[in-house]
Every structure is written in C-alpha cells, then in structure tokens.
Amino acid sequence: MRVALFLTCVNDTLYPDTGRAVVNLLTRLGVDVDFPLAQTCCGQAHYNTGYRHEAEPLARQFSDVFRGYEAIVTPSGSCGAMVRELYPRMGERARAEGRGDTLARTLAPVVPKTYELTEFLVDVLGVTDVGAYYPHTVTYHPTCHGLRGLGLGDRPRRLLEAVRGLELRELPGADECCGFGGTFAVKNSDVSAAMGTDKVRNAESTGAEVLCAADNSCLMHLGGTMTRLRTGMRPVHIAEILASTEEEPLG
Amino acid sequence: MSSRDAILGRVRRALADVRQDDTPYDEIIDRSYLREHGHRSVEETVDLLAENLADYRALVHRCTEEELPEVLMRLLAERGSTSVLVPPQLPPSWLKAVDATRVHDRANSTPHELDRVDSVVTGCALAIAETGTIVLDGSPDQGRRRITLVPDHHICVVRVPGQVVSSVPQGLERLDPARPMTWISGPSATSDIELDRVEGVHGPRTLEVVLVSGQPRAEVVP
Amino acid sequence: MSGTFVGMPAFPKAAHDAVNNPTLRGNLRHATHTIRAKRAKAVSEVSDWAALREAGKQIKDHTLRHLDRYLVQLEESVTRAGGTVHWAADADEANRIVTGLVKATGESEVVKVKSMATQEIGLNEALEAEGIHAYETDLAELIVQLGKDRPSHILVPAIHRNRGEIRDIFAREMSAWGRPAPDGLTDTPAELAEAARLHLREKFLRAKVGISGANFMVAETGTLVVVESEGNGRMCLTLPETLISVVGIEKIVPTWQDLEVFLQTLPRSSTAERMNPYTSMWTGTTDAQTADGPRTFHLVLLDNGRTDTLADQVGRQALRCIRCSACLNVCPVYERAGGHAYGSVYPGPIGAILSPQLRGTASEIDASLPYASSLCGACYEVCPVAIDIPEVLVHLRERVAQGGQVTRQGTKVVLKPAKGHAAERAAMRAARWALSHPGALRTGQRLASRTRRLHPRALPGPGKAWTGSRDLPAVPAEPFRDWWQRTQGGKENGK
Numbered sequence: 001m002r003v004a005l006f007l008t009c010v011n012d013t014l015y016p017d018t019g020r021a022v023v024n025l026l027t028r029l030g031v032d033v034d035f036p037l038a039q040t041c042c043g044q045a046h047y048n049t050g051y052r053h054e055a056e057p058l059a060r061q062f063s064d065v066f067r068g069y070e071a072i073v074t075p076s077g078s079c080g081a082m083v084r085e086l087y088p089r090m091g092e093r094a095r096a097e098g099r100g101d102t103l104a105r106t107l108a109p110v111v112p113k114t115y116e117l118t119e120f121l122v123d124v125l126g127v128t129d130v131g132a133y134y135p136h137t138v139t140y141h142p143t144c145h146g147l148r149g150l151g152l153g154d155r156p157r158r159l160l161e162a163v164r165g166l167e168l169r170e171l172p173g174a175d176e177c178c179g180f181g182g183t184f185a186v187k188n189s190d191v192s193a194a195m196g197t198d199k200v201r202n203a204e205s206t207g208a209e210v211l212c213a214a215d216n217s218c219l220m221h222l223g224g225t226m227t228r229l230r231t232g233m234r235p236v237h238i239a240e241i242l243a244s245t246e247e248e249p250l251g
Numbered sequence: 252m253s254s255r256d257a258i259l260g261r262v263r264r265a266l267a268d269v270r271q272d273d274t275p276y277d278e279i280i281d282r283s284y285l286r287e288h289g290h291r292s293v294e295e296t297v298d299l300l301a302e303n304l305a306d307y308r309a310l311v312h313r314c315t316e317e318e319l320p321e322v323l324m325r326l327l328a329e330r331g332s333t334s335v336l337v338p339p340q341l342p343p344s345w346l347k348a349v350d351a352t353r354v355h356d357r358a359n360s361t362p363h364e365l366d367r368v369d370s371v372v373t374g375c376a377l378a379i380a381e382t383g384t385i386v387l388d389g390s391p392d393q394g395r396r397r398i399t400l401v402p403d404h405h406i407c408v409v410r411v412p413g414q415v416v417s418s419v420p421q422g423l424e425r426l427d428p429a430r431p432m433t434w435i436s437g438p439s440a441t442s443d444i445e446l447d448r449v450e451g452v453h454g455p456r457t458l459e460v461v462l463v464s465g466q467p468r469a470e471v472v473p
Numbered sequence: 474m475s476g477t478f479v480g481m482p483a484f485p486k487a488a489h490d491a492v493n494n495p496t497l498r499g500n501l502r503h504a505t506h507t508i509r510a511k512r513a514k515a516v517s518e519v520s521d522w523a524a525l526r527e528a529g530k531q532i533k534d535h536t537l538r539h540l541d542r543y544l545v546q547l548e549e550s551v552t553r554a555g556g557t558v559h560w561a562a563d564a565d566e567a568n569r570i571v572t573g574l575v576k577a578t579g580e581s582e583v584v585k586v587k588s589m590a591t592q593e594i595g596l597n598e599a600l601e602a603e604g605i606h607a608y609e610t611d612l613a614e615l616i617v618q619l620g621k622d623r624p625s626h627i628l629v630p631a632i633h634r635n636r637g638e639i640r641d642i643f644a645r646e647m648s649a650w651g652r653p654a655p656d657g658l659t660d661t662p663a664e665l666a667e668a669a670r671l672h673l674r675e676k677f678l679r680a681k682v683g684i685s686g687a688n689f690m691v692a693e694t695g696t697l698v699v700v701e702s703e704g705n706g707r708m709c710l711t712l713p714e715t716l717i718s719v720v721g722i723e724k725i726v727p728t729w730q731d732l733e734v735f736l737q738t739l740p741r742s743s744t745a746e747r748m749n750p751y752t753s754m755w756t757g758t759t760d761a762q763t764a765d766g767p768r769t770f771h772l773v774l775l776d777n778g779r780t781d782t783l784a785d786q787v788g789r790q791a792l793r794c795i796r797c798s799a800c801l802n803v804c805p806v807y808e809r810a811g812g813h814a815y816g817s818v819y820p821g822p823i824g825a826i827l828s829p830q831l832r833g834t835a836s837e838i839d840a841s842l843p844y845a846s847s848l849c850g851a852c853y854e855v856c857p858v859a860i861d862i863p864e865v866l867v868h869l870r871e872r873v874a875q876g877g878q879v880t881r882q883g884t885k886v887v888l889k890p891a892k893g894h895a896a897e898r899a900a901m902r903a904a905r906w907a908l909s910h911p912g913a914l915r916t917g918q919r920l921a922s923r924t925r926r927l928h929p930r931a932l933p934g935p936g937k938a939w940t941g942s943r944d945l946p947a948v949p950a951e952p953f954r955d956w957w958q959r960t961q962g963g964k965e966n967g968k
Contacts, residue, residue, distance in 0.1 A: 014948065054904075144849040190493075191488050397765075401712075445503060
C-alpha cells in the first residue's frame with residue numbers, strides 16, 4: 001500500500017517530532033510511508049478565516065501532490081476534517097457560483113482516501129494495540145474537529161488503553177473546545193485564553209503528567225497556557241505516545 | 252406597491268435559484284421517525300401517563316366512574332374550596348357530591364370574577380402518555396381556555412384508556428385545529444431563575460388529574 | 474501565526490469585560506452547565522431523535538423554498554378564521570402597524586408574551602414613544618424590564634442574573650411599576666416566582682390588549698402556536714379583547730401534522746423537558762357565543778431582513794431556527810462572553826449568524842460576530858433543525874473579509890471588504906503564495922529555525938493577543954522536511 005504522510009504545515013514547521021513519530025509508528029506496523037516534499041498546507045486557516053478563494057489553489061495543490069497514493073494519513077483532526085468535509089463543500093460552492101465542476105472533480109479523489117492517524121490505525125490497519133510502551137499518567141482531550149467533524153469516537157481512547165504502562169485519566173468536560181480555533185485564538189484572545197485556562201485546570205485536576213491530543217494546533221495553545229500557568233504538565237501528541245516503545249522510549 | 256406585494260416579490264427574487272417542485276407535500280418529507288416510542292399495552296400506556304404527569308408535579312388520582320363524584324368531593328374539600336367553576340356541559344353526576352358553590356362561566360364573566368373562584372373541574376380532549384400532557388380543546392365539558400387558567404386549582408378528569416394516546420403524533424391526529432387549544436403538562440412552572448425549574452407562576456399552581464376507568468379499582472397515588 | 478491577522482473588532486471588546494467579571498462568569502457557567510446535562514438526558518429519551526431532526530430540517534427547508542406560496546396560504550387561512558393579516562417590510566412599519574392598532578382600541582397599556590420578534594423591532598420603545606405602556610410578563614423579561622437591563626439569552630433573557638440580584642431588582646423596582654414586592658422577600662426561586670405572580674396578576678386581569686409572537690404558524694389551518702411555561706402566555710392570549718401577534722415570516726409550517734415534529738424537538742432542546750407546561754393554539758377568533766379568547770385578532774407578518782437572508786444560498790439555513798437556544802447553552806464562547814457581547818436580541822451562535830444577516834455587516838459589531846466562534850461545532854451538533862452554524866459563520870467571514878454580492882432591503886448590492894481587514898487580506902495572500910511554493914515555505918522554515926534563539930517570549934503589538942496569556946512554542950532546530958531529506962525518511966541514521 002502506498003501511503004503518504006500529510007504532516008501539515010504546522011507540524012512540519014513546529015512539531016517535527018510528531019512527524020518522526022508517525023513515520024516510526026507506521027514503519028513499525030509494516031507500512032511503507034512516503035512524505036511527498038511538494039506538500040505544504042491544506043488551506044484550512046485561509047478557508048476558516050473567510051478566504052475561501054485563497055484556499056482553493058492550496059486545495060488543488062494538495063490534490064495534485066496526494067492523488068496518486070492509496071491512502072493519505074495525517075496526524076491532525078482539523079486538517080483531516082478540512083480535506084474530508086470542506087473540500088467537497090468548496091467544490092459545491094464553486095459550482096453554485098457558476099464556475100463549473102472543475103474544482104469538485106479535482107478535489108474528489110483525495111477526499112475518501114484521507115485518514116486521520118487514529119482512524120487509519122483502527123479502521124484501515126485494524127490494530128488497537130500498536131505495541132507501544134509509555135509509563136506515564138495521561139489524560140486525553142478529544143479535539144473538536146476530531147470529535148464532531150471526523151467522528152473519531154473512541155478510537156484514540158482504545159489505542160491509548162492498549163499502551164503498556166500508560167494510565168489513562170478521565171478528563172472532566174472532555175468534549176468542550178480548548179479555545180484555540182485558529183485565528184479565533186488572536187481575534188478573540190480573551191475568550192480563547194479563558195477557555196484554554198479552564199481546559200488546563202480540568203486537565204490538571206486529573207493529576208496526570210501528560211495532556212494528550214491528536215492535534216498539535218490545540219496542544220500549542222494548551223501547552224502555551226500550561227507553561228504560563230506553571231502547571232508542570234506537558235502536552236504530547238498521540239502519535240508520539242503510540243510510537244514510544246521499551247526499546248526506544250519517548251524522551 | 253403594498254408591503255404585501257413587496258415582501259412576496261422579495262421572496263420570489265430571493266428564491267430565483269430554487270427549482271420549483273410540484274411533488275405532493277406528503278412525498279417530500281421523510282417521516283421515518285416513530286409514531287410512538289416503544290410498545291406498551293393499554294394498561295402500560297395509562298401507567299406511563301400517570302408517571303409522567305407526576306414527574307412534572309401534577310397530583311394524579313385513579314378511580315372508577317362510580318367513585319368519581321366521591322373523589323372530586325374529597326379533593327375539593329381537602330383543598331378547602333368553597334367555590335368551583337363548572338364548564339357548560341360537565342357531566343352533572345361528577346359534582347353531585349360536591350358542597351362547594353358551583354359557578355357557571357358565562358361569555359361576559361370578567362377575569363376578576365374568575366379570579367375569585369377557588370377551583371375548576373373539567374374533562375379533557377385527550378391525554379398524551381409519553382409527555383404527560385393533557386389537551387383541552389374547548390369542548391363543552393372543558394369550557395373556555397380562561398376558566399382553567401385563572402383559578403389556582405385545576406382538577407382535570409381523563410377517561411382511561413379511551414382518552415389516552417401514546418405520543419404527540421397520535422395526539423395531533425385526533426385533534427381539530429379549528430378549536431382553541433391548551434396543552435397542559437404539569438402545573439405552571441418557570442426555569443427563568445438560574446435555569447432551575449420552579450413550579451407555580453401564573454397558571455393554576457395545583458394541577459390534579461383524575462384518571463377514571465370503567466372498572467372498579469383501588470385508588471393509587473403514585 | 475502572524476499578528477497582522479488580527480482585526481480587533483467589537484465583539485472581543487465587549488467579551489473582554491464579561492470574561493473578567495467573576496459573578497457573570499459564575500452565573501453563566503452554573504446555568505448553562507445545568508441545562509446542558511438536562512437537555513442531553515431529555516434528548517436521549519427519544520430513540521428517533523436523528524430522524525426527527527432530519528424531518529424538522531426538511532419541513533423548514535421546504536417551507537422556505539416555497540415561502541411565497543405558504544405566506545399566501547396562511548393569509549387566506551387566518552383571514553377565513555376571522556383574523557386580520559398585516560405585512561411589515563421592516564421594523565418601522567411593524568411598529569407603526571402595532572401602535573396604530575393599539576391606539577384604535579383606545580387603550581394606553583398592553584401586556585406582552587415574551588417575543589423575540591417584538592424585541593428585534595424595538596416595539597416597547599416605539600409604543601412608549603406614543604404613550605402606550607408595554608408590560609413584559611415573562612418572568613425573565615420582567616426581570617430585564619424592571620432592571621432596565623438588556624436580554625442576554627433567547628429562552629432566559631435574565632440568565633446573567635443570579636437569584637440574589639433578582640431579589641434586589643424586585644425589591645427595588647416593583648413598586649414603581651405596580652404592586653410592590655412582598656416585605657422580607659428572600660432569594661428563593663419559589664418566593665421570587667410568587668412575587669412576580671402577585672405583581673403581574675392585576676395587569677393580566679385588567680388588560681384589554683395583548684401582544685405576542687408565535688413559535689409556529691400553520692399555513693393550511695391558520696393556527697398559531699405559542700409554547701411557554703409560566704402561564705403568562707395563556708393570560709395574554711386569552712384574557713384581552715384584542716390580540717396582536719407579530720411573527721417573522723419564517724415561522725410558517727405547511728401542515729398541522731408538521732407540529733408533531735417540532736412539539737417533540739422544541740421542548741427537549743429548549744427547557745430540556747418532555748413537554749413544556751403550556752402550549753396555546755388558536756385559529757383566528759371564536760364566535761360571540763363561544764367567546765373563547767380575544768374578539769379581535771391581528772397577525773403582523775414581519776420581514777425585517779428575512780427575505781435578504783433568504784436570498785443567500787448558504788446563509789438562508791439560519792431561517793430554519795426555532796429559537797430553542799440549545800446552541801447558546803452548549804457554546805463555550807457564549808458561556809464566557811455572555812449574551813450582551815453579541816450586541817443583539819439574538820445572542821450566541823445563532824445570533825452570530827442571524828444578526829449579520831438580518832442587519833447586514835456594516836456596523837463594527839455585526840462585522841465582528843462571524844468571528845465570535847472557535848468553530849468547535851457543538852452548536853451544530855445540538856441544533857434540532859440541523860443548522861450548520863460553523864458553515865454559515867465561515868461564509869459570513871468571507872463576506873466581511875472579501876465583500877461580494879448580497880441583498881439588502883430586497884435589492885442586490887455589492888459589498889466592499891470590511892475595514893480593518895486589509896492587513897489580514899495581504900497576509901493571507903502572502904501566506905497562500907508561500908504555501909503554493911514549497912521552496913518558499915522551506916526557506917521560511919529554515920530562517921525561523923536558524924534565528925530561533927532570538928525569538929522573543931512576548932510579541933509586541935497585536936501579537937500580544939497570543940502571548941498575553943500563552944507562551945509561544947519553541948521553534949525546532951530543523952523542520953521535518955529537512956530531517957526527511959537528510960535521513961531518507963529515517964532509513965539513514967540522522968537522529
């Protein structure tokens with residue numbers, strides 16, 4: 001199976017460890033992973049800020065780069081939801097604006113082949129025990145686009161529960177947004193910060209060492225809040241936990 | 252141009268992109284939702300009605316047709332009611348044991364006159380078990396909407412199982428939209444203070460529902 | 474994330490004060506969390522919720538797509554049943570019509586059922602200007618009116634007030650409006666409700682004119698439906714001699730049967746009850762012999778921006794709204810910013826898509842509302858008519874940032890991009906250019922990595938919006954793509 005890693009521009013630039021973790025994890029599970037270097041950004045920030053027309057060339061480029069693969073795997077619920085939910089909508093809007101079917105046809109091939117990492121593991125590879133070892137207490141925040149957009153359900157939880165040494169703690173108010181929301185974090189920074197603080201306080205109340213999520217954008221916001229509040233907790237992407245083994249533990 | 256024509260013109264222009272569809276309305280809406288929730292025997296449906304009425308703080312009583320005058324007399328006496336409003340065609344036998352003064356609602360009765368009456372006794376059009384709702388439709392055994400509103404104590408008699416339906420869809424099927432209607436689910440209540448439910452604001456603060464069956468049966472107060 | 478993205482519009486300024494008001498935060502948190510759990514339970518009792526939600530969506534969509542036909546049918550039905558139908562293109566016209574109707578009765582006071590439409594048009598103020606006193610009779614509306622306050626929630630306009638504050642308002646203000654609050658009034662909800670009962674009773678019993686809105690209007694029968702809890706609605710709908718109902722044109726459903734959907738979904742979504750205590754349904758007027766309810770009934774059909782909203786292919790779904798307020802109760806932004814920050818009688822997520830459509834995006838507040846969301850999707854999930862609020866929010870952001878064709882007062886106009894978005898637009902374009910060229914992206918990443926020791930912990934200017942409350946992430950020594958190339962995807966040792 002030819003699988004492409006769609007890492008996302010944020011992870012590529014700021015969280016290369018997450019990318020390495022996905023590569024290690026999938027390689028360990030026998031998947032041949034490629035990272036097409038022509039990839040950049042899915043256009044989510046543009047689209048969600050009201051610049052749909054600026055997002056369109058990025059979406060076309062995404063399709064050009066990834067359409068040849070059998071599966072496209074991304075360690076980001078929100079970028080996964082962008083491709084799966086919003087690319088079809090962009091095609092529909094272009095059609096409604098009298099611009100024909102070209103955009104819809106260009107984007108259609110990548111939509112069903114794009115998987116968020118935990119979906120790919122559970123649904124495509126059919127594994128929940130990925131052979132990971134992570135001797136820490138962890139609480140899991142299901143990010144909004146993963147939870148309500150992609151409908152990841154209990155997949156991340158099942159994966160985490162199978163990790164040896166890991167103790168999972170229930171996060172109070174888990175399904176509430178962390179307050180990141182892309183440009184919302186700066187356009188409405190007071191509300192965003194209040195939401196982030198509440199989320200971090202809830203995470204802290206579990207006594208866990210690690211706050212885990214399947215999206216580094218949310219973790220960037222929460223991690224920045226945690227250090228500011230001096231909680232001593234740390235944010236870790238789920239890929240890094242699942243990649244961690246006894247032989248090669250996560251640092 | 253009248254505002255009527257202006258608004259209708261705006262609507263038509265706004266819908267320029269919409270293909271007009273002449274499919275009959277019955278075929279357009281997917282009504283695959285349930286006509287009732289779960290399967291219950293007739294008796295279970297009546298029990299559910301009693302349970303849901305009580306859950307929203309209605310006081311529920313059960314008796315037979317023969318026991319009804321006795322029960323109504325007792326409920327009014329326990330309340331200390333000295334006057335009771337009577338809809339135009341309440342079965343006369345219902346109140347035969349009642350001592351309280353009967354007040355007959357007239358078209359020109361003022362709200363202040365109604366306000367001086369202690370209680371009101373009515374029948375109903377039907378009752379809905381799943382939601383614990385009684386429906387009044389202004390029939391002669393129920394009277395005008397206002398008579399079940401202004402007095403602070405309402406006793407509503409429901410014939411079971413004949414007047415009981417399971418669900419909202421079944422209830423609407425049996426009702427005539429041309430009649431003025433009041434659906435009542437428990438006594439007057441409010442959630443306006445901290446979104447906490449409190450019973451008793453402007454409508455009757457005490458709602459008693461008497462479920463009357465044909466067969467003799469021990470009285471149950473759930 | 475560049476600081477130049479920041480537009481700094483009006484909602485954030487209003488939200489700033491609310492976020493920093495601990496009493497308000499506490500009141501809102503308590504109320505919204507209470508109702509959230511109750512709603513989830515009420516909905517879970519109904520196994521066919523998804524089918525009811527879909528049917529509700531379809532009924533409303535179909536009605537909106539044939540709205541002209543159903544408006545005409547409704548007019549015929551109401552007229553046949555003895556009512557009089559008026560049409561109001563905007564708020565001013567609606568207020569003129571209602572004021573004229575009240576004056577024709579010779580009365581100088583009216584009792585009102587809680588109505589979003591009459592709040593939207595500012596009817597109370599219009600009546601007051603003509604010497605007519607309008608008494609709000611819903612408990613929460615009464616709290617707002619007595620407190621000279623503004624509503625902050627669709628269902629519970631005084632949600633921002635706790636019981637202690639309500640007690641103080643009643644004790645202080647009731648005497649100026651009528652019967653004073655009982656001596657020694659405490660803050661128990663039951664006592665407060667009793668005080669409202671006593672205060673309003675005299676007004677109900679003497680009222681000659683009632684004013685209401687409606688939750689539904691049935692086109693085939695001409696039936697209007699008001700869903701309520703306290704009985705104040707029943708008082709206003711049945712005791713006065715004249716009833717005037719002001720209703721948005723989108724409140725139509727085609728058939729009597731359609732109510733079977735909404736009378737199941739509305740109460741559970743709204744007050745989280747299987748059924749609300751009282752629902753009133755009336756069809757025109759009754760004959761003199763029956764004399765049940767008002768002898769005169771006027772229906773004022775209100776446009777006021779609804780047809781403009783209908784003209785927008787993406788935004789028109791907002792007109793499906795049945796005003797249940799479930800989206801407010803689950804919204805994390807509403808919970809922290811409070812209803813007043815939305816600058817409209819329609820707060821919360823639904824307000825953020827309704828106000829900028831009904832009123833346009835010309836004002837600072839309306840242009841800021843589409844951004845008052847983290848797009849978390851909780852509102853869409855609970856909406857009983859499946860309004861995709863995040864989709865409309867993003868669509869309206871596009872309208873604000875990019876401009877484009879819209880309909881205002883029935884006329885197509887081309888909007889210019891809103892002020893204050895020029896820097897953002899330029900940044901978005903530049904980012905798009907860089908991201909369309911992987912080489913340019915890589916150059917930027919390398920520059921960031923090379924200078925990473927120099928990055929400040931706190932950003933100046935608009936960047937403070939991030940660093941004011943959060944630390945910035947550390948920039949790694951090399952971007953992922955450099956590692957991939959250097960190690961051939963980890964196959965060669967390059968850790």
